[in-house]
Amino acid sequence: MINGKWKLAIIISIGVGNDRFTDVQESIPGITPKVLAKELKELEQHQLIKRIIKEGYPVKISYKLEPYADTLTPLIYAMKDWGLNHRKKILAR
Numbered sequence: 001m002i003n004g005k006w007k008l009a010i011i012i013s014i015g016v017g018n019d020r021f022t023d024v025q026e027s028i029p030g031i032t033p034k035v036l037a038k039e040l041k042e043l044e045q046h047q048l049i050k051r052i053i054k055e056g057y058p059v060k061i062s063y064k065l066e067p068y069a070d071t072l073t074p075l076i077y078a079m080k081d082w083g084l085n086h087r088k089k090i091l092a093r
Helices: 007-015 021-027 033-045 067-091
Strands: 049-054 060-065
Touching: 007 021, 007 033, 007 049, 007 060, 007 067, 021 033, 021 060, 033 049, 060 067
Parallel strands: none
Antiparallel strands: 049 060
8 A cells, every 4th residue: 555656745735734635746856746746636535645625715635644644653664774774784885
């Protein structure tokens, strides 16, 4: 579910407080609006994020992590630690 180039970055971005579409997009260099919209929809379908619509003018849409997304935290930290250790190994050559 967190495969690909963008999903993990999106989850992390929303997790640190970027709750609006443009905030998430600006926090992830290189992601296009079309790709971000597609990835957000998939994350919502898999119940990792929730799309919140606030009525009014203009309509405000925000995103937040579902509690289920917290189950990814140990995996994210494990991947981060592995990456840091791998970098040290490669640079030690």
